Amino acid sequence: MKAKVYVTLKEGVLDPQGQAVARALGRLGFSEVQDARIGKYIEVQLADDVKDVEGHLKQMCEKLLANTVIEEYRYEIVK
């Protein structure tokens, strides 16, 4: 079983990386780029027989994968 976790900065939190990337894309001639935000994409490989995957994933995100002070997360489970 695999989980895909997406961690992004909360709205309103400064994203210096995203800003720099958006500008760089502009300089490369992609004038259509208005903004960019950079987050993390984490693939977690899980044993197939876990009970309460959802509950565990939520905890993994809260405890480690996301810094909930400034980030939010979502996940998908792929069987």
Next chain:
Amino acid sequence: MKAKVYVTLKEGVLDPQGQAVARALGRLGFSEVQDARIGKYIEVQLADDVKDVEGHLKQMCEKLLANTVIEEYRYEIVK
């Protein structure tokens, strides 16, 4: 229009960060975690009237967003 870009390490490229995360999750008691891989998740906000979005996105990835020596990418376009 928005594009979601996922950049991940190519198979076979060592991912010490992913390994560290997998280990840390194990220590936290999530014994079901077998492996973790860490990639980037990039949201790019685009003007609505772009022609050939697909083509542009491919170029953005090749030129900047991914380093194709070690990374691969995929993207989705959300209207």
Next chain:
Amino acid sequence: MSAAATKKEPEITEALAKEHGLSPDEFRRVHDILGRAPSYTELGIFSVMWSEHCSYKSSRLHLRNLPTSGPRVIQGPGENAGVVDIGDGQAVIFKMESHNHPSFIEPYQGAATGVGGILRDVFTMGARPVACLDSLRFGRPDHPKTRHLVEGVVAGIAGYGNAFGVPTVGGEVYFDASYDGNILVNAMAVGLARTDKIFYGKAKGLGNPVLYFGAKTGRDGIHGATMASAEFDEESESKRPTVQVGDPFTEKLLLEACLELMSSDVLVGIQDMGAAGLTSSSVEMAARAGNGIELDLDKVPRRETNMTAYECMLSESQERMLAVVHAGREAEALAIFAKWDLDAAVVGRVTDTGKIVVKEGGKVRAEIAVGPLAEGLRYERPFARPASLDAERALDVAKLPVPKDLGVTLTTLLASPNIASKEWVYRQYDHMVRVGTVVRPGADAAVIRVLDGAEDPARAKGLALTADCNSRFCALDPYEGARLAVAEGYRNISTVGAEPLAITDCLNFGNPERPEVMWQLVEAVRGLGDACRALETPVVSGNVSLYNETEGRAIKPTPTIGTVGLMPIAADAVGVGFEEGCTVALLGVNTDEIGGSEYLDRVHGKQAGVPPRLDTTREVAVGTACRNLVQAKLVRSAHDCSEGGLAVTLAESCIQPARAGAASVGVTIKLDEPLRADLLLFGEAPSRIVISFPPEREAEVRAMAVRYGAPFEVIGATGGRRLQIYQQSTRVVDVPVDELTRAWQGGFRAVVS
């Protein structure tokens, strides 16, 4: 009219004022000053300007008594940073500041933005930052939060300083239960400028334009300044979205743009936007010049939509500056900002109204006389010596058992995270960028050379830098503790061979509304002043951080001292490491004072007694002798005694190689003092420096020590692979250096892995 202006504002009540940290009495004063009720924006402005963080309302009365001038002082406290003359038309500009609360909430970003803030304080005055130091205090090593906080804070300091390009060359790290719920992150920045190119935060010249430049404004850290002045409670966890994120890349551009702007003649005054952002920068600049400023918030570059005037004025978005330029020269300034890809705009002008006027959407949102805002409040808070102090100090040394094997005790102390090597920390800091680091972290003070203006880069003069405080001493006696902190800084600078010039401080205390805490502050400031007068190191800048407590438990009083010294030739500095075949001597006097020592805490589980006595005359004698010995190239190594006492000092000199790549060396020491062995070895009396030199130089070394009035005694010789200490022919310690090395190198890692 902008969308923002149509937002409904809350009703201004005493309760709302209270939420803003203004007491009913303070709220009444707001009314009196305005002659009417404040607007929402005005309430916000008063609340941040009158916060403890910005106004120093509890400490000001006492800080007044600090010595702040001296023959070399160009600018003392009151500006963004202190300025000290180092000759040849050059000045060193430095300051230390806390970022304690934000770092507890989000260790990486809190520490990172702390570094960013202090760097701006220094380069806003015209200096290029050349070094940073960080003084850190965490809770018990085994506290569940400690590891996460240590890793985050260190990574944050590294992440910001390394990218910005300033070497982080020194600091300190301590662990103590009193910081379990309230860590301390104090950062110090040091810069160099030409004495004729120093800039001040003054909004001079009626009609001159006020420019904003740097990053765009967002809703970051709104109420950061008031948060920094409030105690922690359960709720502060929910204040999280106010966390600011640092952008060292933009800061680097900001630095280069500032220096370029300063090298032209368009600039009149400049100030960074630190705590309370646009509010404090504009108010302080206007106040220093006795002028007013009118701001048009519609011009402020913004990152987010629908920001209100209140939010714009209180935002603590990082990497922003406010400048006043000569009328008609805006375009030149804007061209420089464009070159460095920075956002910039003319956002206001200097007026003669003596008022800060804030316009937004065509309406006046705030109009306040600058004087009372900037002057802030001044409280004469009651203080009282805590009744429990005598009981805490009580120590019956006779009842302490002498450990059976003092070699084991020494190894234990070396492995204490408070004493163990901090290499895990400073290896993460780029401490060599700018090709100036002559003495790297690990010695008593770092030394960086001053390349600018040096005729021969190999013989350039140097700056010696250190940050110090032993808060265990301060808890037992804040007056003596503060004096000892100043003396330790003085001594660390002297040990490498430099002359102490001046200090900056960061005064970290609990809630000043509690008389016992206030007493600690008053006593510490008194001690600080007395020591600085005696050692002739004036205080040129500083910072006060109060309300460092969680649920009513205050941190140990922690007046961190940053000391800056001058080294005529940087390359002459010495390190702590012994080399083979040298004579070892002590400058100073051993005692059996054990109060507040690491030994007492670590081995006997007691934080008790009184701190060792400081004799400032002896401190000066020992320091002056050492400095002159080093500069005369008579000694090969020097290392002072601090935590862990004489035995730890000797061990550290054995462990650390004299030169990169060289092997470590043992030593045999013979002590004569008829004192209890454990107290003699591990007592932490000040004013002691262990030096080593080739045997044939002994007479010269002794003569030099005597000339400066420093007690001098040969205590042993280097060689072999063991540390052996004899007391009156009894061998009290005998441990292989490799064993000591393992303990010392592994002690800190134990905390983080």
Next chain:
Amino acid sequence: MNVAVVRFPGSNCDDDAFHVVGRVMGQPVRFAWHKESSLGAADAVVLPGGFSYGDYLRAGAMAANSPIMGAVKEFAEKGGPVLAICNGYQIACEAGLLDGALTRNASLHFECRDVHLAVEGKPTPFTRAIPAGRVLRIPIAHAEGRFVHPNIEQLEKEGRVVFRYVDSAGGTNDAANPNGSMANIAGTCNARGNVVGLMPHPERAAELILGSDDGKMLFASLIGETGRRV
């Protein structure tokens, strides 16, 4: 020998390279600004260390697309000597001037300390004057220096591994590898040998006052102090 030191936004070892070329080596040196598209008259180019564009996204990725890099590529194609240090190395790899990629250190930490380097491979303008078998002591300071290449054997065979992390006695082992680089690789060159990149900072070890002047040999080699002109 006219040396151009390229200055990107976020470069922070640009002054250091300038100092070493200009004051320590006594050569004419100037900065080339990233927004320019020409290098002007230059006999050698240094891509200095730092955090160009904050090292956001990936170290060196954005700088690799700067206008000046077009000129640097042209210069390199004509055989001009280019020394790419630390962030400069990352930029050179991202720009395709050199092969491979520099990834996050295996320790996941920024590492600032001295390392030892063996000098190997084909002769390059920056190494030809370094005595054979000499082990250099030079500092590193990076968080993303783990060298990755899909075909190390090929690189080795072509003599393009120029610097390798070793212990003080010259031995190659894991303990001497500060970042987990494949085959302990610290620096490489292009096929022609005129573009050399390395993670360690030779400019920080070019004066004894800083603890080592081993790094000076790279610059001395370039200038041909040993009598050889490039």
